[in-house]
Structure formats: C-alpha cells, structure tokens
Amino acid sequence: MRRVHDQTDATNGVETGASSEPLTLPDAAGLGDRQIKDGMAVYQNKTDGYAVAVNPFEGGTQVLTVLGDSSAPTSFTYGVAGVGEEVVLEEDGSAGVIDVETGEPVAAIEKPWAVDANGVEVATRYVTDGSNLVQVVDHRQADIAYPVTADPKYFTCDAYTHLCVKFSKSETKKIRNRVDEGATAAIFAGVLCTGIPALIGKATCAAAVALVGTKLRKSFVSAAKNGKCIELHFFIPSGVLTRWKTVNC
Template sequence: MNHRQRTATGLVAAATATSLVIAIAPTASADTLDQRSQKAAAGIERITGTQDLAASSAAQGAAARSVTKTESGAVTVQAPEDATGNVRTTAPDGTVFGLGLSQTKSVEGVRAGSGTIVYPDAADSTDLAVQPTTEGGARTLVTLKDKNAPTEQRFDLQLPAGAHLAANDSGGYDIFQDSGEGSTVLKGTISAPWAKDANGKDVATSYKLEGGTLVQRIDTNGTTAFPVVADPHYTWGIVSGTVYFNKSETRKIALGGGLAATIIASIPAGFTTAAGITVAAITTMANIAQSHKKCLKIKSYGKPGEYSGKQGDGYCR
C-alpha cells in the first residue's frame, strides 16, 4: 500500500469512527437521562407510595396530562413539558389553579416509575417531580440529593379571579373563591407540608406565603440522611367543601326563609337539597349562629352549621 492509499484509508477510518461517536452519543445521553429519571422516580415513589397516583398520558404542550373523575366532575392536571413551567389544574367549572415549579433550570419532564413525572437535576443538587393524584390534585415534589441542595423551595401560585388563601390549623392553606355577595366557597386545599429523609424519618418543614409565592423551608441538619423528599400537595375544584356566609348574610337568611331558598338556588353544583340541605334547616341554623354571634356555613352533603374565627378567611365579620 503506497503513502496516498494509506492516507485515504486513514481518513476513511477516522470519518467512520467520528460517525460512530456522533451516532452513539445521543443514545448514551438519552439512556443516562432515562436512568436518572427512573432512579429519581423510584426514590420518590418509595416515600409517597403509588396507590393514589392518577393515570396520565402524554399530551401536546405537556409532559403528561391526567383526567380524574370526582364527585364534582372531571379535574384535569397537566404537568409542564419543562421544569420552568407551571402545573395547571382545571376544575369542573373551568377555573384553573396553577403552581410554578421551584426556581429551576430548563429540564424536560420524563414520565417514569408508576407515573411520576420527573425533572432530573432541575436545580442545584435537586430533582423536581409531579404526581397527579386521584382526589383531583397533584403532589409537586422536590428531592434534595445532598447537603448542597437549597433548603428553601419557592412555588409561584396562579389563582383565578376571586380566589385567595387562608392558613388552616394543619399548617397548610385553604383555597377559597368568592361565590357571590357575602359568601365564599372552599374550593381547594394545600395540605400540610411534609419531608422525609432516605431512612423514612420525618424532617421538620413549614410553609409561609410571600405575596403570591408559597415558600417551603426544609430543616436539614448534620444527621439528615440524603436524599430528602418534600411535598407541596394540593387539590383544586372539589366543590364538596363548604360555603361560608358573613354576618350580614347570616342575619338576612335568619330573618327570611325566602332568602334561604334563593341561597340554595345560587349554591354551586354539588350542594343539593337532596343531600338534606333545606330552607328550614338553613333558616334554623342561621338563627342559631346569629344568637351565638357567629356565622352560617353550609357543607356539601352535610348539615348547615356555624363558624367563627379564621374559617372562610375572616368572612364572619
């Protein structure tokens, strides 16, 4: 073989090797992403379990979409394509509650495990994940992989018009939406925060609100076993909550059964007279609440009652 032939053969071999590297590289990268996603999902599902995971499927403009039938109608949860997006939950009446994932890098969501949507390494030493749940909501999970992970996680809230949050006794928040003059409906909840380390041990954690941002603090220390999984879990659109009336409306209902009938007609779907909510029951309880200097509340599929204090975000005034 002469010099010119050896050079040509060498160039062909080099080009072939380069082509193989180019062809193999994307596959290796994809495999690595899949392995990381499966590992992250396995760690999360070991802590959360999978019994309440809602079935989901790929959808245009989303990493996954889940539709869950509830007693109030169908609730749709959509996990964003990218970790910088928002988890969107649509109630049966069309209202949308959104929760922005914690401050993140641009990472594609991958469905893994039994249905957990994972965003691996979406923040420093942190995986993010979304789990649509069967009661009509979602868990938005953070996994702190080591001691370098930030212990304060921030989630931007997108509330529909007329909605607001009020702290509840469990350490979470109730989500209310105005349903008419003098009344408000409990439309959803953000459950009390929790966090667990690699050994399943509880890690101290808490919420606070900063404007329209939910902030979760996770108190790791020198004895914490990493990774740590933490979870803001919310539901939205479950109308089987409670309608709260203020003192003025309570007084009007107590004085006239006709107004009570109007109230029944205006209550959202799911609060039915077939469930035992009658004009007489509402009027009687309004009188009782007024005599106690409290306010009327009506719970779906239950009896009217009275309330005061922080319930209804101070609506008893």
C-alpha cells in the same frame, strides 16, 4: 383529568387535576425537560441538587420535591393561587386557596411533610406572600440522611365544588380497627376527622359524619378487608359530607 405528562418543560407552570390555573414549580426556569418515571413527570434542577416529581390525580396534584444533598435550597416556592385568589395558612399547618371576593375556599393544601432516606421526619412548614406557597425544609442538619423528600398536596374535586379527603390504606385500617373495638359514634367521628383539612374543620366533619355514621363504618370495614381506601367528599363552603367512595390505594 389533564395530565402534566403532556408538557415538555415546567417554565409556564404545569397543569393539575385540581385547578384551571397552572401550578408553578420551584425555580421553574432552572428545571430541565420532563422525564417520565413510575408514571410521574420528573423535572431535574440543573444546578441546585434537587428534582421535582408531579403526580396529578382526580381532583388534585401531588408534588414530591427530592433534595439530593445539603446544597439543595431550604425553601421551595409553588405558585398555587390564580387571578382573584389568595393563599391562606391554617392553624394546623395546612394551607388553603380562597376566592378573594367571596372568601369561599377554592382548594385545600395538606399539612406539609418531609422525611430523609431513613424515614426520619425533617422539620418543615409553609409560609406565604398571598400568591405563592413556600415550603421551608430544615434539612441542613448533621444527622440527615439524603435524599430528603418533601410533599405538598393540592386538591379539590367534583368540578371544584368539593374538597376530597382520601385516607391511606393504613389510615383506613386504623379507623376500621376502632370500629371493631366498638368505638362510640363520638370516638369514631373523632378518629376519622383528625386529619380533615382546616377548611372543613373537625367540628363540621364530626357533625357530618354523625349523620351517616353506620353506613360509613361499614364502608371502612369493607374497604380495609379488601385492601382498599376510603375517599370522602365535602361540599364547600358548608362542609356537608355529600358522599364517599371506596378507591384503590
């Protein structure tokens, strides 16, 4: 995995754990030299009251944009598509990067979220011009408590052949609880597939889960018991669930 921590500035883009192309950060020319905080590379904007923290992980990259006050911009542009690739928006609010020639998915970008200092959700959405992904954050409201944190997450895995979906500790426990309640196979698949990126789709996910339901249930129970999380690996473009693993949260 290539680490952004090795770079001193963000002008030419930052390397990610998900793509051979560098990820371009918002207003890269206006970002200062990187600082390391809590294991993340942090770039402070010099004039506009926000900072960008980059956290590469195996198969992807999390970008946290922290808005310090109401003077911060309301939109943030990320260059995520490489040569021959295009950004597409999905109906569920997430986004994806596809190969223009084949139409096959290259990467997935989770549905955006933003919260203020009190943990209250702030309205946010994606727009795109085809090459760049723009996160719009409607933070200039009277009842917003700063700082506001916004997060797009970009990921592929297994040498770019799969999309990986990692469930948080709370999500893993939620699914385990449904297993303990005696959920049917259909309900189990429905709960598990709710957060699956649109590039895979809920129906494809449900069909894939049905083939390995018993073993997968046991994995969620074991992971939740031990404070771990589950990561699913879906082959693209077919959406076949080829494997899963228990990981640290």
